[in-house]
Amino acid sequence: METLMTVAQLKERMDSGARTVLLDVRWALGDPHGRAHYLEAHLPGAVFVDLATELAGPADPSRGRHPLPPLEQFQQSARGWGVRDGDVVVAYDDTGNLAAARLWWMLRNAGFPTVCLLDGGLAAWRAEGLDVESGEPRVEAGDVVLSDGAMPVIGAAEAAAWSGRGLLLDARAGERYRGEIEPVDPRAGHIPGAVSAPTTGNLAADGRFLPAATLRERFTGLGVQAGLPTAVYCGSGVTAAHEIAALEIAGFTAALYPGSFSEWSNNPSNDVVTGAAPEGDASQADQATSPAQGG
Template sequence: MDTLIDVAGLNARKASGQRTVVLDVRWALGDPEGRSHYLQEHIPGAVYVDLPTQLADSADPVRGRHPLPSQPRFQDAARSWGICDGDVVVAYDDAGNTSAARLWWMLRDAGVRTVYLLDGGLVAWRAAGLPLEGGPVEPDTGDVTLASGGMAVTDADGAADWAAGGVLLDARAGERYRGEVEPVDPRAGHIPGAVSAPTTGNLDDDGRFLPPAELRRRFARLGVDATTPTAVYCGSGVTASHEIAALEIAGFSAALFPGSFSQWCNDASRHVITGADPGA
């Protein structure tokens, strides 16, 4: 199953009139202006997706900063973006797909198999000299029927035991993993046994995913192979989805810990490790 579509592929679909739902998921930690950026310019026909309100429930210390919404709530959102059963969906952002991957993962989990990340995102579209437009896009309401359970997940108890028989990857920046800084969560450090695997290591200098062979080598160095169970977490389950996409491109499957570190560190009974060593 393909994970990515390139700019040429998306442009060809649009030029030939093939039905394609394009979704703009611009969001970044500390930048609440994703919709404003979208309104200024976006890929023609792209519909804006608001990550904090449409791809997450309200923050909850028990569930994390970006808890997954219910299936009915997510289905309502997907229909508001114009998605119908059988549609090809392409998601993008302007940060190497680090936020768009959240939508990719959620649609995959909901049973949509024809959903892709635009490799390189808006940056690649601009670099190709392709047109942009401003203002909102208001699509006709779609009729997609979503399910749940299409992607592997684990919870805090599973994450606590994961490293004993598998590989638990921490997709946050290395300094957050080591506990040197923590901009948003109440405790700094990482889940015991987790291996540092920053999401930025999945991308080249242009914000495109590394080739599959390079990603396989990267993850192999971190202990991932086809027979070892792998799980991923980040701060709140957003960039961990990007790591799962990178693992898929490399030929590996992995489970997501949706609550991630924001859920873990709010539970006083959960131990947190600082420093570069995974701990135990």
């Protein structure tokens, strides 16, 4: 199935009566009111997905701020959203799919292939003048059976050595990569050898993904190439999934480091470096290894 579905394609499915499970992943760093936003307005029939409790386990310094939940728990959540085997699932949010991509990746990793992102999310739907709903729909429980391991992942040990065998992309904002600010994690900077590739660079001004050719040009300019192992991390493994979706649109495959920088920076044995480029990281490794103040 294609990574993206357009508003027109979704509207056609809905009008035809084709079974489609709409999942609203309204979440943003620093905004705890996702459910309230959803209840106020969402796509007709969409079910709210709570990223913090349904797409992540409890925060753990050794696993990061949003560790992946156990498979059994994720399957139970998916059934609670009404997902059945064979369904088409369309995930969206109101932030360019920066949060919804986490659900897309998790379902794909769980062996559920018929999931895509609504390109442009809620804003694109509204831009077409289409109706939204308030409140919460009644959901009939699903029976989906999920598995694990369908998408490539790496751990901290692999991330430490990754730049020696491939390309490690840091999907956070550039100022966090450079170590100028760090609002949530204990140290500021990036994993040695990582290349800055902010997730927001995947999107046009309207929150839709850039065309495939443009994304391919962007990623090849960052060093991505066929046959070169590529992995992605962010702060806690959420927006890195968006980068993996963008890479897929561009024709590339990449692994996710689920623990990401929140896991990495909590381990004092891991070097954290600052600066605008990966070159010379080894000489900078003592610049940001002490805890930094932040939210």
